Amino acid sequence: xxxxxxxxxxxxxxxxxxxxxxxxxxxxxxxxxxxxxxxxxxxxxxxxxxxxxxxxxxxxxxxxxxxxxxxxxxxxxxxxxxxxxxxxxxxxxxxxxxxxxxxxxxxxxxxxxxxxxxxxxxxxxxxxxxxxxxxxxxxxxxxxxxxxxxxxxxxxxxxxx
Ligand code: HEC
Numbered sequence: 001x002x003x004x005x006x007x008x009x010x011x012x013x014x015x016x017x018x019x020x021x022x023x024x025x026x027x028x029x030x031x032x033x034x035x036x037x038x039x040x041x042x043x044x045x046x047x048x049x050x051x052x053x054x055x056x057x058x059x060x061x062x063x064x065x066x067x068x069x070x071x072x073x074x075x076x077x078x079x080x081x082x083x084x085x086x087x088x089x090x091x092x093x094x095x096x097x098x099x100x101x102x103x104x105x106x107x108x109x110x111x112x113x114x115x116x117x118x119x120x121x122x123x124x125x126x127x128x129x130x131x132x133x134x135x136x137x138x139x140x141x142x143x144x145x146x147x148x149x150x151x152x153x154x155x156x157x158x159x160x161x
Contacts, residue, residue, distance in 0.1 A: 035095055035155060037136035039148060048138030051131050055123065060084050064142055078119050084139045091143060091151040094158035095136065102132050 038044055053062075059081035060066055066083030074080055082088040090098065097111065105122035106112040123132065140148055 035152065036133045037095060037099075037140060039137050039140035039143075041137060044134045044137045045141045047131065048134035048136065048141075051127065051135045052138050055127065056084075056135065059119070064088075064139065076119075078117055081120070084142075086143050086147045090139060091147050092154070094151070094155040096155075096158060098136055098139075099129075099132055102127075102135065103129070 061083065064084040066088055067080035070080045070082045072080070082090070084090045101111050101120065103122065103124045106116060106118040106120050108114050108116040112118060140151070143151070
């Protein structure tokens with residue numbers, strides 16, 4: 001083999017390695033930017049809609065409207081279920097918080113002040129992670145575009161922290 005051929009092979013390998021790296025990094029960034037609860041994924045939203053009807057609608061409302069007078073404490077001293085549509089504050093939270101609250105409940109000291117008591121159940125043993133992401137995708141799918149984008153920004157910022 002002449003040294004010229006060897007150089008060509010070397011350059012070729014280097015170029016191949018470089019292209020591989022570019023593709024890998026692009027794929028990783030794309031994955032990172034994409035939420036696991038995707039309101040544009042019709043299959044995920046359809047699954048989430050049925051999970052919502054069975055597990056969430058009784059408290060959060062058939063149309064995600066929440067319980068009546070949801071801003072006022074109940075006689076028990078606890079809070080009613082807030083709406084999940086754009087009129088509530090669900091969209092004020094990034095994905096990880098919504099997922100955590102649904103899976104573990106309003107854990108005092110983590111998602112609520114210490115000692116906080118809540119009627120929100122923990123769904124960790126009733127729903128799989130995929131079902132929880134699906135229900136969140138469904139909830140997002142009813143938000144107007146502006147609210148969706150605001151919550152997506154929050155989710156992205158919370159990842160960078
Ligand atoms: C038994 C009634 C009940 C059911 C069923 C229920 N929730 Fe809740 N949920 C609540 C209540 C009450 C709150 C408000 C808790 C508080 O502030 O103490 C709440 C709060 C939440 C919050 C926090 C919202 C915010 O803006 O801070 C999320 C997220 C949530 N629920 C998701 C769900 C999902 C998803 C389901 C179905 C898988 C579900 N909940 C089923 C009663 C319920």
